[in-house]
Amino acid sequence: MKEVWTSLASIMGVFAFFQSILHAVFPPELRFAVAKLFHRLFQCFSTYCYFDITEMDGVNTNELYHAVQLYLSRSASMAASRLSLSRGLNSSAFTFGLANNDRLVDSFRGASATWEHAVTQRQSQTFSWRPVPEEKRSFTLRIKKKDKTLLLPAYLDHIMETATELRRRNQDRLLYTNSRGGSMESRGFPWESVPFKHPSTFDTLAMDPARKELILADLNDFAQGKAFYEKTGRAWKRGYLLYGPPGTGKSSMIAAMANYLGYDIYDLELTEVRTNSELRKLLMKTTSKSIIVIEDIDCSVSLTNRSSKKPTPPCEPPSDLRPAGGTEDGGGAASTMTLSGLLNFTDGLWSCCGSERIFVFTTNHIEKLDPALVRSGRMDMHVFMSYCSFQALTILMKNYLGWEDGEQSDELMRELAEVVDEAEITPADVSEILIKNRRRGRREAAAELLEALKARVDRRKKERKGSLSEQVVVEEEEEQEKRALESPKESTGQLMHSCNAKEDKGAEED
Numbered sequence: 127m128k129e130v131w132t133s134l135a136s137i138m139g140v141f142a143f144f145q146s147i148l149h150a151v152f153p154p155e156l157r158f159a160v161a162k163l164f165h166r167l168f169q170c171f172s173t174y175c176y177f178d179i180t181e182m183d184g185v186n187t188n189e190l191y192h193a194v195q196l197y198l199s200r201s202a203s204m205a206a207s208r209l210s211l212s213r214g215l216n217s218s219a220f221t222f223g224l225a226n227n228d229r230l231v232d233s234f235r236g237a238s239a240t241w242e243h244a245v246t247q248r249q250s251q252t253f254s255w256r257p258v259p260e261e262k263r264s265f266t267l268r269i270k271k272k273d274k275t276l277l278l279p280a281y282l283d284h285i286m287e288t289a290t291e292l293r294r295r296n297q298d299r300l301l302y303t304n305s306r307g308g309s310m311e312s313r314g315f316p317w318e319s320v321p322f323k324h325p326s327t328f329d330t331l332a333m334d335p336a337r338k339e340l341i342l343a344d345l346n347d348f349a350q351g352k353a354f355y356e357k358t359g360r361a362w363k364r365g366y367l368l369y370g371p372p373g374t375g376k377s378s379m380i381a382a383m384a385n386y387l388g389y390d391i392y393d394l395e396l397t398e399v400r401t402n403s404e405l406r407k408l409l410m411k412t413t414s415k416s417i418i419v420i421e422d423i424d425c426s427v428s429l430t431n432r433s434s435k436k437p438t439p440p441c442e443p444p445s446d447l448r449p450a451g452g453t454e455d456g457g458g459a460a461s462t463m464t465l466s467g468l469l470n471f472t473d474g475l476w477s478c479c480g481s482e483r484i485f486v487f488t489t490n491h492i493e494k495l496d497p498a499l500v501r502s503g504r505m506d507m508h509v510f511m512s513y514c515s516f517q518a519l520t521i522l523m524k525n526y527l528g529w530e531d532g533e534q535s536d537e538l539m540r541e542l543a544e545v546v547d548e549a550e551i552t553p554a555d556v557s558e559i560l561i562k563n564r565r566r567g568r569r570e571a572a573a574e575l576l577e578a579l580k581a582r583v584d585r586r587k588k589e590r591k592g593s594l595s596e597q598v599v600v601e602e603e604e605e606q607e608k609r610a611l612e613s614p615k616e617s618t619g620q621l622m623h624s625c626n627a628k629e630d631k632g633a634e635e636d
């Protein structure tokens with residue numbers, strides 16, 4: 127070991143000696159040329175190649191630098207020992223970064239890539255109209271020469287994509303509304319937005335776990351389906367129709383979807399939209415990775431069916447020659463909003479002016495919807511939000527009472543399981559009962575819920591009996607009418623008989 131150190135020291139000494147001779151004898155230009163030559167020689171024999179990614183590209187900021195910074199922040203939090211921490215504007219997440227001269231090894235498609243972060247002080251401030259940072263920051267990427275074709279540019283594309291996704295996820299979600307009534311703001315944007323902070327998630331959503339899994343799998347397939355949609359020539363969008371009684375969680379499901387995928391929501395108020403072209407403008411101003419929602423589609427506006435267009439009176443010019451209100455999009459009047467306009471909104475060529483978008487319609491009355499609106503391809507998945515099942519009930523008890531899985535096997539739960547289906551109660555009503563009683567303790571709150579369910583079952587039974595007896599009376603009357611029609615003589619006789627009887631009775635009274 128000692129010999130190694132001695133020989134190393136002697137090599138360094140020789141190197142220093144030659145350097146001092148170089149400095150004394152040769153002019154700086156020559157020294158620079160020699161250094162360059164050495165550098166080239168070193169590069170020829172090295173198995174690595176290096177790429178510098180500086181923060182500033184001239185006076186412009188280098189987008190790739192910030193993308194790398196964000197990309198590395200994912201693994202930096204795990205691997206590095208000293209990190210820089212930051213939090214961006216409008217962001218609720220912290221970003222980790224590599225500290226000065228820290229290194230991190232990443233891998234892509236089986237090849238490894240080493241990143242080093244360098245921070246140096248800027249030597250002299252050159253004049254610039256834009257403020258230039260005092261520090262010079264850069265990342266150096268080191269990869270093996272043999273991996274160059276494998277990694278470039280695919281690895282850099284991957285970094286850019288991941289960074290964009292991370293940036294989007296770190297930003298707060300936004301909820302947009304068109305309640306401005308068609309008027310635009312100063313920048314010509316028809317939507318108004320507020321931060322979206324709805325706490326609903328698929329964990330808190332009370333519904334049958336199997337159906338929940340189905341929806342989650344569908345959402346995952348959609349979000350990761352870029353290649354599939356391209357390959358099959360389909361627009362990258364998906365439609366969901368959520369239907370069911372009020373208070374069964376349709377709006378909560380939309381919020382859970384947005385939180386799960388990290389998408390913004392555009393809540394389209396159809397009653398505020400006057401024309402098809404206005405609807406199209408709204409669509410054009412939505413962004414990718416968003417959910418476009420139309421709530422209560424059956425009662426938003428009265429949409430005329432395409433097939434029930436009135437024929438043009440002979441005295442009027444053909445519709446396509448009329449100056450205003452002429453048909454467009456193959457059927458919808460431009461001066462009003464029509465079903466045709468809405469169908470084009472979800473399914474026509476314009477619906478593809480962005481990508482990765484989900485359309486969600488909700489309704490309490492699916493039977494009232496025009497079949498054209500709910501056909502598959504337009505609304506790909508129909509989700510029935512039903513009354514509270516026992517499984518949904520246990521989720522709500524977990525949410526509101528902190529009820530654990532093991533606690534659910536006792537007598538009380540068995541009774542709850544027996545009555546919940548018959549009670550036909552919405553998750554909203556169950557939530558209300560649990561919220562009211564949550565301070566009284568879990569068991570008491572559950573007992574209260576059981577009482578409420580039993581009372582509801584009794585009431586429903588009575589109502590059913592009442593309506594049954596009403597139905598019997600109606601049926602009897604109908605039967606009598608039928609008999610009267612079938613044998614008019616007999617019934618006339620009966621009628622006469624009853625009239626005579628009445629007359630007799632009246633005479634007796636006189």
Ligand SMILES: Nc1ncnc2c1ncn2[C@@H]1O[C@H](COP(=O)(O)OP(=O)(O)OP(=O)(O)O)[C@@H](O)[C@H]1O
Pocket residue numbers: 330331332333370371372373374375376377378379490511552553554555557
């Ligand atoms: N399936 C559910 N899971 C969890 N909570 C629910 C569920 N359904 C309803 N709730 C609770 O009830 C409230 C109302 O639910 P929500 O607004 O989602 O119902 P909805 O089906 O959209 O009703 P509407 O048809 O009247 O719009 C929510 O704030 C939520 O707390």
Ligand SMILES: [Mg+2]
Pocket residue numbers: 376377378421488
């Ligand atoms: Mg709702």
